[in-house]
Amino acid sequence: MDRPTILLVDDDTLLLEALRAVLEQHYNVRTATGGEEAVAAVAEALPDLIILDVMMSYLSEGYDLAAMFRKGERTAHIPIVILTGVDRMFESRSRLEQSWVEVEAFLTKPPDFTALHDTIESVLAAKKRA
DSSP states (O other): OOOOEEEEEOSOHHHHHHHHHHHTTTSEEEEESSHHHHHHHHHHSOOSEEEEESOSSSTTHHHHHHHHHHHOTTTTTSOEEEEEOSOHHHHHHHHHHTTTSOOSEEEESSOOHHHHHHHHHHHHHHHHHO
């Protein structure tokens, strides 16, 4: 059976490589260090799941990418998990303000790898059922 492909998008290259090392045990993993690379990677081959950092080259780049992917005809069906390193108050406010962007899950950085894996499995299982 083919392993699902995950696109990790984060400008923190150390975290990106750590996540890749852990996730490659179960998934095909591609990476991008910002919005332009992410758009190019998705145009090249659609992933089964996208994990986006919120703050990259500017404060809401992850949300903007999520909104763009949600509006795209080819990409609207791809599940998105938001990964954020911001504090809980900002995160809660962001969830309210950005509720127009539908994502499958929010996780804080650095992620607990068990929780990350469980979230990925849950999101991919829901995608299969849909």
